[in-house]
Amino acid sequence: MAHIECSGIVKSYGAHPVIDGLNLMIPDHEFVVFLGPSGCGKSTMLRMIAGLEEVTAGRISIGGADVTNRHPGQRGVAMVFQSYALYPHMTVADNITFGLRRAGVPGPEIDRRLGEVARMLGLEPMLNRKPKAMSGGQQQRVAMARAMIKTPKVFLFDEPLSNLDAKLREKLRTEIRKMHNSLKTTTIFVTHDQLEAMTIADRIVLMRAGAIEQQGTPDEIFDRPATRFVADFIGSPSMNFRLGRIERGAAVAGSVRIPLPPGRFAVAEGQEVELGLRPTRMERVSPGAEGAITGRVSLIENMGAEGQIIAEVDGADMSFVTRDFRGLSIGDPVSFALSPDHLHIFDRATGRSCLA
Amino acid sequence: MTRQRFILLTLAPALTVLGLLAAVSTAGAVWFSLMNRVLGSPDYEFVGLYNYLRLLRDKRFFNALEISLIWELITVAGTLVVAVLLAVLVHETVKRALWRNLICFAFLAPVLLPRVAAAFIWRFLYSPSLGLLNWIVGEAGLGPVEFLANPSLALVSVAVVDIWQWGLFFTVILVKLLETMPRDPIEAAMLDNARTWQIHAYVTLPMLKGPLISLALVKAVESLRSFDLIFVMTGGGPGTATETLDLYAYQSGINLGGRVSYASAMSILLLIVTTVAFTLIWRASRKWSR
Numbered sequence A: 001m002a003h004i005e006c007s008g009i010v011k012s013y014g015a016h017p018v019i020d021g022l023n024l025m026i027p028d029h030e031f032v033v034f035l036g037p038s039g040c041g042k043s044t045m046l047r048m049i050a051g052l053e054e055v056t057a058g059r060i061s062i063g064g065a066d067v068t069n070r071h072p073g074q075r076g077v078a079m080v081f082q083s084y085a086l087y088p089h090m091t092v093a094d095n096i097t098f099g100l101r102r103a104g105v106p107g108p109e110i111d112r113r114l115g116e117v118a119r120m121l122g123l124e125p126m127l128n129r130k131p132k133a134m135s136g137g138q139q140q141r142v143a144m145a146r147a148m149i150k151t152p153k154v155f156l157f158d159e160p161l162s163n164l165d166a167k168l169r170e171k172l173r174t175e176i177r178k179m180h181n182s183l184k185t186t187t188i189f190v191t192h193d194q195l196e197a198m199t200i201a202d203r204i205v206l207m208r209a210g211a212i213e214q215q216g217t218p219d220e221i222f223d224r225p226a227t228r229f230v231a232d233f234i235g236s237p238s239m240n241f242r243l244g245r246i247e248r249g250a251a252v253a254g255s256v257r258i259p260l261p262p263g264r265f266a267v268a269e270g271q272e273v274e275l276g277l278r279p280t281r282m283e284r285v286s287p288g289a290e291g292a293i294t295g296r297v298s299l300i301e302n303m304g305a306e307g308q309i310i311a312e313v314d315g316a317d318m319s320f321v322t323r324d325f326r327g328l329s330i331g332d333p334v335s336f337a338l339s340p341d342h343l344h345i346f347d348r349a350t351g352r353s354c355l356a
Numbered sequence B: 001m002t003r004q005r006f007i008l009l010t011l012a013p014a015l016t017v018l019g020l021l022a023a024v025s026t027a028g029a030v031w032f033s034l035m036n037r038v039l040g041s042p043d044y045e046f047v048g049l050y051n052y053l054r055l056l057r058d059k060r061f062f063n064a065l066e067i068s069l070i071w072e073l074i075t076v077a078g079t080l081v082v083a084v085l086l087a088v089l090v091h092e093t094v095k096r097a098l099w100r101n102l103i104c105f106a107f108l109a110p111v112l113l114p115r116v117a118a119a120f121i122w123r124f125l126y127s128p129s130l131g132l133l134n135w136i137v138g139e140a141g142l143g144p145v146e147f148l149a150n151p152s153l154a155l156v157s158v159a160v161v162d163i164w165q166w167g168l169f170f171t172v173i174l175v176k177l178l179e180t181m182p183r184d185p186i187e188a189a190m191l192d193n194a195r196t197w198q199i200h201a202y203v204t205l206p207m208l209k210g211p212l213i214s215l216a217l218v219k220a221v222e223s224l225r226s227f228d229l230i231f232v233m234t235g236g237g238p239g240t241a242t243e244t245l246d247l248y249a250y251q252s253g254i255n256l257g258g259r260v261s262y263a264s265a266m267s268i269l270l271l272i273v274t275t276v277a278f279t280l281i282w283r284a285s286r287k288w289s290r
């Protein structure tokens, strides 16, 4: 078990830096998710921590020891790949124990540990099979067993669930989180799926173009996004944005007028801003209520327990989520309001949140 | 067009040519092998299986069979060992694409040489008085080595030429195969703390088992056709130290006795033995490469 420290990490391919001066501290036992759009440098960052990619500049330490120049096998990390990366010609048992055999662990000890992880991951009946004869989910379990058996200081996951179907993804996600709850090994998990990140993380490190845009608990990231980019990236359905300005203690955008809770925002009268309204933080209200937004229903998406209403407000779509959607039909007038504590305001020029 | 008819139609031209060339000459050889024809004499009679029975009592025939077998083993194993070692070496040490391509190009050159040319080059290199190799050996303080005239060295010396041509060629193929391997299992092995040679021994080469077996089969078939190389370099000598079956068949059928029928019987026997052997190897290799 160990904390991880990355300081001043730079990675360039040719002249163009992919990661540019990134600093990150991950405490012991934490489950951290690197989240961000594809191509933002998550895998590169993870692979540098694993030692599969050299850093152009900066230092990485694991458990207090500087590992920047250590061979991947000497860093005490185990990694699970998106492609499973199993040794195709070896049986499941050989795949799992390959690392221990390289480390010269005695046979009986290997057998004992193999039995243990195989039981934990439900792999006992297939220890003699070859990876080819297994489903994607089973192969990824083998890859997890191969990582676990080494009892590493750090687990690294690079989009391990992206090749699986939705149901299996959810199941394995739960298993990975349970595994962490019992083993408490420091874990970095890379994904581009914000829902996956929200559900599994202790802390999310949200990356954009090779830099950290914001880090924090899932709640912090969801409720207090530091920038418009974060607000837009997190949450499904995604946030509604409206260009507006601050006028007499309220945020105004067309017919939308939302009074500002005193002291919540650091904004000036007349400031050009962008409002962010989370669909899940809005609810139907009676017309004419305080802060009500009125529009015309243009689409209803039934999601089972709730429905997403897309309404036309001032000639543009605005969506919100409600349980009370069954009486509505397309073309109906509808009024809804944002719960007052959940307004987001971003500076139009910098994209930074105006939260005080 | 149905699938079956398509297969038949596309195979037909090749099968026709094969039938005309191979079947006719094979049938001719079988026909000859049942007589006692000799070059230079028009008289002959049918002798049934006499030629075959005589073969079974011919010590020189069994010597040739043994030499052929040893030749197959040395050249196939040598080619693959050289190719695997060199390919791994190039793969691990030469990272620049330009250098790699230059090396591959250089390694391709020997196999592009006509075999007779390669044979003459090496005969010169091996020459006890003029050869480069003997000059090096001489500098090292050892007496001149009769690479081709020493019965215990001759076969290996000829095999070196064959391995020089094909081992380097297969090296190029393996370097390219190693380049196209998926990176992930190799990286997983690095994280499992495998050394470079262990990664190759336990991960990459086993993943290339199928191609390696195919290369071995190709080389085994190719090695059967080394008549020109051996003929130019040693002519089967010294004595019968490098006399493979095809050389012996040539010697007894054309060169010395002109005993065409006897040579035909030998060729037919060679055909049967190789067909059976390769069928068995082919079956087994399909099982291994799985």
Ligand SMILES: Nc1ncnc2c1ncn2[C@@H]1O[C@H](COP(=O)(O)OP(=O)(O)O)[C@@H](O)[C@H]1O
Pocket (backbone or CB within 6 Å): A013, A018, A036, A037, A038, A039, A040, A041, A042, A043, A044, A045
């Ligand atoms: N080997 C490489 N050579 C050149 N550019 C690369 C290489 N690997 C990654 N990149 C670039 O680095 C950026 C980050 O890649 P990556 O870390 O894989 O992103 P992510 O995992 O977040 O999708 C991408 O723009 C990608 O094009």
Ligand SMILES: [Mg+2]
Pocket (backbone or CB within 6 Å): A042, A043, A044, A159
């Ligand atoms: Mg990635």
